[in-house]
């Protein structure tokens with residue numbers, strides 16, 4: 001029987017959309033890939049995969065808003081996630097870990113039954129080609 005999966009992604013510059021497409025292709029033909037801003041209902045899927053970039057201390061806000069909106073329904077569905085970040089290892093400062101796997105904390109702690117966490121954090125760079133010149137300069141990218 002074909003797996004009916006929903007891959008929801010949030011993105012600013014397109015990297016997470018591309019990652020979601022790769023995940024979707026891997027999962028097979030019964031997979032739908034939808035931007036979280038369309039708020040697709042997670043009901044009636046066998047699996048929901050969240051794909052989102054890290055900005056600041058956690059996943060991009062629209063992803064957390066999506067999870068908040070469908071929290072009860074999502075508790076009932078098997079879930080997995082892939083987060084894209086520059087800092088996948090994190091740093092230890094005064095004996096405490098910052099960044100790295102801890103970026104996934106808001107997403108994991110949003111649920112009673114947490115999502116699968118294998119391979120949860122992928123190294124990624126920003127697709128500057130989809131930034132405007134002003135954005136590039138304001139974020140320190142020179143090319």
Ligand SMILES: Cc1cc2nc3c(=O)[nH]c(=O)nc-3n(C[C@H](O)[C@H](O)[C@H](O)COP(=O)(O)O)c2cc1C
Pocket residue numbers: 010011012013014015016017052053054055056057084085086087088124125126127139
């Ligand atoms: C302004 C800005 C802030 C970022 N902040 C973080 C961060 O705090 N930690 C991190 O690991 N990666 C950070 N990143 C890297 C992004 O998570 C990464 O480039 C991601 O692939 C971007 O995904 P998107 O193209 O789907 O928006 C930041 C990138 C930008 C442009």
